[in-house]
Amino acid sequence: MKPFLQLLKPYRTAFIGAMAALFLAALFNSAMTGLVTSLMDGVITNQPTTTESRADKIFGYKERLKDVKETLEKWGVPFEKFQKPSGKDALVNPLSWAILALFLFSTQALFEYIGTYLMGKLGLRVVVKMRQNLVDKVLSLPLIFFKAYSTGDLLARINTDVLRIQQAISVKMAELFKSTTNAVVFLILAFLLNWKLSLTLFVLVPLIGLPIAIFSKKIRKHASRSQANLGSLTSHLKEVLVGIRIVKGFQKEKFESEKLAKENHGFYRHSLRELRIVAMTTPIMSILGMLVIVAFVCYGSVIIQSGTMTQGDFLFYILVIYQLYQPIKRIAKANSEIQQAVGVLPRIDEILNWENSILEPMEPRRFDLFPDIETIRFRHVHFSYGVSPDIAPVLHDINLEIHKGRVIALVGASGSGKSTLVNLLPRFYDVNQGAIEINGLDIRKMKLTDLRQLFAIVTQDTVLFNDTIHNNIGYGMDVSRERVMSAARKAYADHFIEELSNGYDTFIGESGNNLSGGQRQRLSIARAILKNAPILILDEATSALDTESEREVQMALEDLMKTKTTLVIAHRLSTIRQADEILVLDRGRIVERGNHQQLLTANGPYKKLIQLQEVG
Ligand SMILES: Nc1ncnc2c1ncn2[C@@H]1O[C@H](COP(=O)(O)OP(=O)(O)O)[C@@H](O)[C@H]1O
Ligand SMILES: [Mg+2]
Numbered sequence: 001m002k003p004f005l006q007l008l009k010p011y012r013t014a015f016i017g018a019m020a021a022l023f024l025a026a027l028f029n030s031a032m033t034g035l036v037t038s039l040m041d042g043v044i045t046n047q048p049t050t051t052e053s054r055a056d057k058i059f060g061y062k063e064r065l066k067d068v069k070e071t072l073e074k075w076g077v078p079f080e081k082f083q084k085p086s087g088k089d090a091l092v093n094p095l096s097w098a099i100l101a102l103f104l105f106s107t108q109a110l111f112e113y114i115g116t117y118l119m120g121k122l123g124l125r126v127v128v129k130m131r132q133n134l135v136d137k138v139l140s141l142p143l144i145f146f147k148a149y150s151t152g153d154l155l156a157r158i159n160t161d162v163l164r165i166q167q168a169i170s171v172k173m174a175e176l177f178k179s180t181t182n183a184v185v186f187l188i189l190a191f192l193l194n195w196k197l198s199l200t201l202f203v204l205v206p207l208i209g210l211p212i213a214i215f216s217k218k219i220r221k222h223a224s225r226s227q228a229n230l231g232s233l234t235s236h237l238k239e240v241l242v243g244i245r246i247v248k249g250f251q252k253e254k255f256e257s258e259k260l261a262k263e264n265h266g267f268y269r270h271s272l273r274e275l276r277i278v279a280m281t282t283p284i285m286s287i288l289g290m291l292v293i294v295a296f297v298c299y300g301s302v303i304i305q306s307g308t309m310t311q312g313d314f315l316f317y318i319l320v321i322y323q324l325y326q327p328i329k330r331i332a333k334a335n336s337e338i339q340q341a342v343g344v345l346p347r348i349d350e351i352l353n354w355e356n357s358i359l360e361p362m363e364p365r366r367f368d369l370f371p372d373i374e375t376i377r378f379r380h381v382h383f384s385y386g387v388s389p390d391i392a393p394v395l396h397d398i399n400l401e402i403h404k405g406r407v408i409a410l411v412g413a414s415g416s417g418k419s420t421l422v423n424l425l426p427r428f429y430d431v432n433q434g435a436i437e438i439n440g441l442d443i444r445k446m447k448l449t450d451l452r453q454l455f456a457i458v459t460q461d462t463v464l465f466n467d468t469i470h471n472n473i474g475y476g477m478d479v480s481r482e483r484v485m486s487a488a489r490k491a492y493a494d495h496f497i498e499e500l501s502n503g504y505d506t507f508i509g510e511s512g513n514n515l516s517g518g519q520r521q522r523l524s525i526a527r528a529i530l531k532n533a534p535i536l537i538l539d540e541a542t543s544a545l546d547t548e549s550e551r552e553v554q555m556a557l558e559d560l561m562k563t564k565t566t567l568v569i570a571h572r573l574s575t576i577r578q579a580d581e582i583l584v585l586d587r588g589r590i591v592e593r594g595n596h597q598q599l600l601t602a603n604g605p606y607k608k609l610i611q612l613q614e615v616g
Contacts, residue, residue, distance in 0.1 A: 003345050004338065007126050008169070018118035019177055021111045026181035028108035030189060030323070032101070116174055123170025127162050134158050134351055142358040143428040144385070149351075157351060161344040168341030176334040179327035186324040193317050194309065197299065201321065204295075208288050215281045219274055226270035233263040358427050364447035373438060373454065373534045373565055376402040376425070380434035383424060393432070394420050396588040407566040409576045411609055412585030418569045421585070422537050425567070426455045456528035456564075458557075460540040462520045469497055470504040473526045483530060490559060491526035492552040493519070518549020525556050536564040543571050571613065582606065 008015050190198040240256050303309045378400040384393040394417050410418040436443050464472050473484045488494045500506040542550050577596045584592035584606050592604050599606035
């Protein structure tokens with residue numbers, strides 16, 4: 001409960017207001033119960049009532065009612081007509097009863113409304129803020145974070161977990177508070193009315209609870225066992241079905257059938273035991289319940305006869321006990337649901353407390369001090385994804401210098417570290433040792449937004465958003481149609497865009513699935529062209545394309561590379577051949593460097609790779 005109250009701290013006033021309203025609502029609710037029985041005694045059976053004087057002692061409404069009566073008479077309401085025949089006491093005439101009832105009902109309803117509304121609003125405010133914090137945090141976190149958490153997991157935390165917390169605050173906290181107030185009030189009432197009877201009851205009732213507890217424990221035990229049987233049956237069955245060709249090929253149908261039968265039978269046994277206990281519970285509980293009721297009624301008739309309690313008092317008492325039972329049940333339920341919500345809080349804190357390892361420098365150097373990108377330099381760069389030292393480094397002592405306008409190609413087997421190397425540049429990850437410098441300035445000393453402004457990145461998997469073509473190309477920028485069109489033209493995307501139903505205003509379906517791979521790729525190239533960043537990073541931008549669209553994408557990329565400083569990871573020999581320098585990576589090391597011709601004559605790893613590719 002404590003972490004929850006922590007959440008509500010900023011909204012202390014609203015919370016206290018809500019609680020006060022709910023408390024008053026609960027008080028009026030119990031007063032209403034008293035009122036109903038005063039009707040019984042005073043109005044219907046016309047007996048002298050003790051409830052009334054008791055209730056009056058508790059709520060003190062008699063005086064106020066007299067005022068009401070006098071006021072009404074002043075207004076000329078023929079109050080006396082409603083007077084019951086024998087009544088000396090004007091309090092229990094139907095009119096005053098009705099007025100009082102109306103007053104209590106509407107006041108109770110009003111407070112209930114205020115309390116529920118305030119608590120609901122409180123929950124919404126907590127949760128909207130929490131969700132925004134989560135979203136902002138997640139957006140600020142480095143890529144390494146997204147390796148640790150799957151998209152589904154993050155969505156579950158931001159949506160479902162947060163929703164559960166809202167429910168707990170908006171609904172369950174109010175429920176808990178209301179029920180507790182009710183329970184306390186009715187408990188006090190029960191003891192005020194007849195403390196001996198109450199004491200007896202509170203000793204007896206837990207005795208009924210005892211068999212329930214025993215039964216529930218047994219039911220839970222068997223339920224979890226039969227569930228386990230069902231679980232292993234399911235997973236085994238899945239294995240069998242997935243591997244059905246093996247099963248049939250090895251003629252193991254009977255063998256598998258017997259194994260499955262064993263689990264199936266286990267499920268039957270435990271379910272049957274569970275069933276037996278469940279079937280037994282209700283009759284036993286009814287018998288016990290009947291016994292208590294019979295005893296209660298017998299005792300009741302004795303005390304009514306002896307004059308200790310009136311019929312109305314006894315009815316009031318039964319109502320009080322009933323009203324007491326309801327909130328206790330609800331307290332237990334609300335509490336367990338709040339506990340569940342408390343249980344998900346660590347899942348949210350875990351995200352909110354994730355330490356961002358890509359830090360903004362304390363005193364960032366503004367990059368617009370530099371007119372142009374002259375050099376990019378890797379100095380003895382070491383990098384590994386894991387923090388622990390025994391994880392093999394992915395990059396090992398990388399030294400590299402790239403000059404303005406040059407094209408550097410990275411080649412190497414899959415997993416050799418090419419993508420990792422280029423991802424270090426925009427600080428998607430930070431180097432472990434060494435440094436990366438642009439124009440001699442360590443990139444960790446630059447403002448992150450300045451740094452990332454320098455790169456246009458096109459990767460193999462193009463990411464498009466569920467928006468128009470225009471907004472996808474001008475992603476996050478407010479740009480004119482002319483500029484978008486010019487970028488599209490340079491990316492060889494203008495033809496197919498113009499053929500779409502709404503041209504540049506066509507909405508792209510979820511992740512662009514009504515466009516071909518080549519079309520999507522050209523859109524992401526247009527996006528890179530529009531960004532007009534000085535450094536271009538192409539990470540296998542053409543590898544997922546068919547030859548037809550590859551040619552157009554290739555042309556688009558080659559045009560683009562002419563004006564930029566480029567790092568390109570590519571399979572296509574034509575791209576690689578034109579590079580000013582080719583770096584051959586092998587298990588995180590640069591094992592060879594030079595231009596195409598030099599490397600061919602060197603007859604080393606590069607030549608081998610080329611031959612392999614040509615064979616493949
Ligand atoms: N996010 C990551 N977390 C842990 N290991 C990774 C991650 N990304 C890549 N690796 C590992 O780093 C090595 C280099 O990967 P990568 O740079 O993607 O190679 P390439 O692009 O040359 O195929 C591989 O062994 C790969 O398994
Ligand atoms: Mg890669």
